[in-house]
Amino acid sequence: MELDFLVPVDDKVLAHCELLPQQAMGKHIKVHSKRDGLPEMSAVKIAFLGVKESRNAFEKKPEKIDVSAIRIQLYKLLLGNWSFRLADIGDIEEGATVEDTYFVVKNTLTALLKQGVVPIIIGATQDITYPAYRAFDGIKNLVNLVAVDSRFDFGMDDELISSHSYMSKIITDQPNNLYNFSNIGYQSYFNAQEEMDLMERLFFDAYRLGELGSDISLAEPVLRNAHMVSMDMRAVRASEIGLLDNFSPNGFTGREICAIARYAGFSDKVCLFGIYEMENAVQSSQLIAQIIWYFIEGFNFRITESPLEEPENFTKYNVPCDSEQLVFHKSHLTDRWWVEVPSVLAPHTKTDTVALLPCTKTDYLQACDQNIPERWLKAYKKGFN
Template sequence: MAFDFLKPVSQKVLAHTELLSPQALGHSIYKHTEQEGLPVLAGATFALLGVLESRNAFVKKTSRLNLDEIRIQLYKLMQGNWEQGVLDLGDIEEGETVKDTYFVVREIIAGLLEENIIPVIIGATQDITYPVYRAFDGIKDMVNLVSVDSRFDFGADEELISSNSYMSRIITDKPNNLFNFSNIGYQSYFNAQEEIDLMERLFFDAYRLGEIASDITLAEPALRNAHLVSLDARAIRASEMGMHDAFSPNGFTGREICAITRYAGMGEDISVLGIFEIENNMQSYQLVAQMIWYFMEGHNFRVDESPSDSHPDFTKYIVPCDSEELVFYKSALTSRWWVEVPNLISAHTKSNSAALLPCTEKDYLDACDQNIPERWFKAYKKGFN
């Protein structure tokens, strides 16, 4: 069993938990301990999991990620107004080879997915996204991946997999289960024009940092149907992470990144959250802990909705455009919007009804002005491939 490779939560963390307020989150988390072993999986909503593999870092890590301190900062946060079972399964150490680590990660994540438990991965390097993606093999035919990152991480064709090139492997390796890839927060000066062109050719979605920072709600539709969210901490500005090296002066603020993880938790299809490229300092530990807290809170307030013109909670809007007739739905309950994409029937929904693409009110207003939303156009074109 791959779960046998998990290292228990340290005695240091357990001792610190005993000193916390009774209302602290740490008291309600079921922990993998040396004395008690693994907690029971049944009934849990989330499973915390540390991954210490860092040998494929694009820039060599000078120190081991201090997962104990991240746990301490998370455990001391107050329990939210929710009743969701949280497990802490401990950590995956580096295997004899990187492939060994990848195998263990893949098997553990697959086991949790089969139990309908959402893994929350805290990892040293973002290449761990690759084995996490592979964990969906045989479980889900089509996977929507969202990366919160200043870079697309395609890398060079001949380059070995690394934290800056794992996406190339995801796109090219068989079986190819990737249905859609969205990037939130890319910064143009970190990405070659060829990478930006590739995103366009594959009809993937990309949102520049400035675009999201000016209206954080634009991130919500991209995250609504995500199965896997991979977050590179280097997308956060250096001052927010207490860092000087390896981080950029431009990036998301702490408030913005917590809003993004909250939106991720609210997603109706969210199956895995991974937070990677974390560095060792107190400000970083605190922010990562708060991001996880907001993810859990978002999931607690998640509303599963299925728009239809016969449901009283939805209003249907038909917008005639020059070449297409777009059909939008708005929820009276959450004020969220969707738009039909007719030709995604066989590719995504495998049914006789049009796929519903999450969108914004601005997309509807643009359509009313005869401007077809870019996300709709990309999804429409993708259906022919």
């Protein structure tokens, strides 16, 4: 594996780990250390790595990210009833240029993805989402990206890539493998109207903070369809994270952001999870550690199910609307819902079958009231334009 550029976990983290009880996560994580080198990855399902690159930060960072502090908080959490192996493969330091760092990030993540390992990135700035997205080149032709963010991060046309403009590079750079982009938790006063108009024109999905605050489960179907998730910690309210500068009084609570992480882990499609834009504070490190714990907890309960392949495990609902007949499926096992959309949503299939779009029970009830769900309309228009 191309992991030669990874720096081992700091000795002070390993020393702290020696003092932990046997039930602590740190006692069960395979760690990249100076003494033992990289761990054997054959049985590993999830790997953590830090990315310390911050030169493209929109707001310049007052100090380098302390990934070791996050590791100390993570290692002390108690292990869940998990049946798979975890690894901490160390950090990617800043290269001679930002492009050098991107190159190393891309190659490292590609190597992990090819081996079936789900990387959890702890990154200084969210522009690392770009090389993480490029890691899918040659692995997945169409990528669904979900950003948990108060901003859309398109930036201005002439702006160089930064933590506030990386999405512009993703949607314009070749090869263009982005199929869908969804934002969870945007706040209108942080986004220009032009950005909102662009989201509409491209049939991307966006969910306001207030909408999710009343029902965080609305995030689940969005994450169920994602291949990679990019979480900006500035989407969390300042009081929850123990930081004031560059953080907003409005945002997700700690409980809500952990629920989102658990939904991401539970999605059987998510194969890359990134957490970005934190700054050094004990409360921040604790929350990030708990976010990672909940992602792993969700991963542990992953279930692969398909109404088309196992119809006996689902209830099928045909809902005639004025212009369309919508077909919904409800799982007997998980109570999750899907709605059928024309097959352009699944170009990787060779037969002219329908595609399944994750949805909610509310979408079904709306259809019963003759209101076609907005998520279905966007998926339909995206496929026929």
